Amino acid sequence: MGRRGTLLTLYVHGLRACFGLGRRATSKIFPWALAIFAFVPAIIQLGVGAVVSGFDQKIELFKHEDYFTYVRIILVLFCATVASELVGAKRVIPSHYGTFSLLTGTPEAMRDLLPPEVELIAPAPGETVVL
Numbered sequence: 001m002g003r004r005g006t007l008l009t010l011y012v013h014g015l016r017a018c019f020g021l022g023r024r025a026t027s028k029i030f031p032w033a034l035a036i037f038a039f040v041p042a043i044i045q046l047g048v049g050a051v052v053s054g055f056d057q058k059i060e061l062f063k064h065e066d067y068f069t070y071v072r073i074i075l076v077l078f079c080a081t082v083a084s085e086l087v088g089a090k091r092v093i094p095s096h097y098g099t100f101s102l103l104t105g106t107p108e109a110m111r112d113l114l115p116p117e118v119e120l121i122a123p124a125p126g127e128t129v130v131l
Contacts, residue, residue, distance in 0.1 A: 019032060019035070020032075034081065038074045041061075041062070041067060045060075084114060084118055085115070090117075090118065091118070092110075092119070094107045
């Protein structure tokens with residue numbers, strides 16, 4: 001198999017794990033939606049550029065180097081969504097739910113998003129967890 005085959009296998013497995021390929025539909029919705037939302041600013045920029053280019057004008061909604069400024073929260077949410085899959089965690093402890101208004105989820109809701117083989121440990125505030 002060699003090094004190239006190993007890297008290719010890891011890459012393909014990572015993509016399948018990130019986007020829920022081969023799993024139920026509910027595990028695919030959030031990662032795919034975030035990936036699509038990350039491309040929306042770039043698609044709008046391209047569309048405006050294509051329409052305006054016929055008029056010999058240059059309109060730039062945002063600079064190319066500022067693209068990640070617009071999509072960084074989407075990237076953070078995407079990484080948080082797929083982290084347990086990519087790391088291969090056997091147990092997950094949700095620790096940031098409810099800390100600010102964007103994080104409205106609960107540990108029970110997260111349980112539905114995890115694969116069945118991953119154990120979710122949701123301690124009460126101040127409770128000690130022994131692993």
